[in-house]
Amino acid sequence: MQIGMIGLGRMGGNMVKRLRDGGHEVVGFDMDPDSARDVDSLESLVAALDAPRVVWVMVPAGKPTESTIDGLRELLEPGDIVIDGGNSKYTEDRAHAASLAEKDIKFLDCGVSGGVWGAERGYALMLGGEQETFDHVRPLLETLKPEGEYGLVLAGPVGGGHFAKMVHNGIEYGMMQAFGEGFATMMRSEYIDDAAKTMVSWREGSVVASWLLDLFENATKDDPELRDVPAVANESGEAKWMVEAALELGVPTPATGAALYARQASRGGADDVLRVVTAMRAQFGGHVTKVDEIATH
Template sequence: MQIGMIGLGRMGGNMAKRLVAGGHQVVGYDMSPESGRDVDSLEALVAALDAPRVVWVMVPAGKPTDDTITRLGELLEAGDMIVDGGNTRYVDDARHAEELGKLGIRFMDCGVSGGVWGIDRGYALMVGGSKEDFEFMRPIYETLKPNDDYGLVLAGPVGGGHFAKMVHNGIEYGMMQAFGEGFATMVRSELVDDPAAVMTSWKSGSVVGSWLLDLLANAFKDDPTLESMPPVANESGEAKWMIEAALELGVPTPATAAALYARQTSRGGGDDTLRVVSTMRAQFGGHVTKA
């Protein structure tokens, strides 16, 4: 197939390369002249594609995605297809689909997981949209996904792909937090000589074996103590959205919430709270807290 790729960063650029290697024709656009782009504007991108056009949007969620999709709506024609592969909040997908639908432009949302390794391993794709549109896009999806029977699913109607990716990332938060807590516990124990070696041993035969653990074991090779890494973890929003959605659905998510709060605390988000706690302990019990 022929496809336009908007956003040639760490994810979009590698996805474009995997598609080219799979025999597709990719016309790439990025705002950065150093991105290796094929065209220098959205207008040029649309002009370079044959109808019915397929355009994959891989830019940051929020205003950048909104602005890009709005502009594409002005440039594309009825019958063309837009796929939003970024981390857009699922509630925005229905709005995009409705606005584009009035123009006869088809729309799908696709949650993408795989990071910088996806170019070789393939990407896990969680798609939202109609079955008809899914089959139309299948050659692209099949090339991007891993070379086995997994990694691709039509999660549901429009919005379903990003909803599934949101849940996927919430689970990811919890898994990483659990590994971190286990490592920290062993570090502080006199009974474990080499926590890094212990966790690396779990790569084979253990029920907690996973790609996340494999990646952690890779990092241990260069820094078994992880002291070179700052004790700060950012959060990109998906876990927060998942917790909000789960609350609306009446689903308790204590593990995901705890992982999210841990990341927020790591950035100093809990400093003022803890100052209040320390102050009250000192007032009622004379407890002196040392840094």
Template sequence: MQIGMIGLGRMGGNMAKRLRDGGHEVVGFDMNPESERDVDSLEALVEALSAPRVVWVMVPSGKPTEETIDSLKTLLEPGDIVIDGGNAKYTEDRAHAAALAERGIRFLDCGVSGGVWGADRGYALMLGGDRETFDAVRPLLETLKPEGDHGLVLAGPVGGGHFAKMVHNGIEYGMMQAFGEGFATMMRSEYVENPAAVMDSWREGSVVASWLLDLFDNATQDDPELKNTPAVANESGEAKWMIEAALELGVPTPTTAAALWQRQSSRGGADDILRVVTALRAQFGGHVTKVDEIAKW
């Protein structure tokens, strides 16, 4: 098939490569003139594609996605298809679909997982939209997904793909937090001499064996105690969205919430909170904690 790829960063660029390796024709555009783009504008991208066109949007969520879809609405024609593969919030998808539908343009939202390894391993793809549009682009999706029977699903109507990816990322948060807590517990115990080696042993035969453990092994090859890794973790917003959605649906998500709070605390957000707690403990109980004592910890 032929496809236009908007956004040639770490994800979009690798996806374009996998599609080309699979025999598809990719016309790539990126705002960065130093990217490996094929055209220098959205207008040129649309002009280079044959109708009915398929355009994959792989840009950051928020304003970049909004502006791109607004532009495509004026440039594309009835029967064309827009796939939003970025990390847009699921609640935005129906508005995008409705706006494009005014011009007869079809829309799919697609949650994409696979990171920088996806070009070789394939991507897990979660789609939202109607079956007819899904089937129309299925050859592209089959090339992007891993080999085998898994890695591709039509999750539901418009919004379903990004909702599924949001939940996927919330689960990912919890899994990484659990591995981190286990590693930290072993690091502080006299009973385990090499926590990284223990976790590496779990990669085969263990019920917690996973690709995340494989990646942990990669990370600890040259730094078994992760001393050179900063104790700061950013969050993309999807775990926050999942917790919000779960609250509305009446679903308790303590694991995802704890992992999110931990990431937020790592960025210094808890420092002032803990100063208040420490100060109050000193006031009512005489529990004085000195800065030089903390340094010894």
């Protein structure tokens, strides 16, 4: 098939490579003139594609995605298809679909997982939209997904793809937090000589075997205690959206919530909280409050 790709960064650029390796014709556009772009504007991108066009938007969520979809709305023709493969919030997808539908332009939202390894391993793709539109672009999706039976799903109507990706990322937060807590516990125990080696042994035969453990082995090969890795983890927002959605649906999500709060605490926000706790303990119980005194207790 032929496809236009907007956004040629770490994800979009690798997706272009996998699509081209699969025999598809890709016209790439990025705002960065130093990117490996084929055209230098949205107008040129649309002009280079044959109708009915398929345009994949792979830019940061929020204003970049909004402005890109708004621009495509004015340039595309009835029957063309826009796929939002970024990390847009699922609640925004229906507005995008409705706006494009006014011009008879079709819309799919697509949650994409695979990171920088996707060009080689393939991408897990979760889509939201109409079956007919999904079927039309399926040859592209089959090339992007991993080989085998799994890795591609039409999760539901518009918004379903990004909702599924949001939940996927929430689960990912919880899994990484659990591995981190297990590693830290073993690091501090006299019963474990090599925490990293022990965790890596779980890659085969264990019920917790996962690609995350494969990546953990890569990270600990030259730094088995991860001393060179900063103890700060940012959060993309999707776990926060999942907790919010789960609360609205009446679903308890303690594991995802704990992992989210741990990441937020790592950025220093917990310091002020703990200063308040320490100050109040000192007031009612005479507990130690000064940093140098705490270090000796």
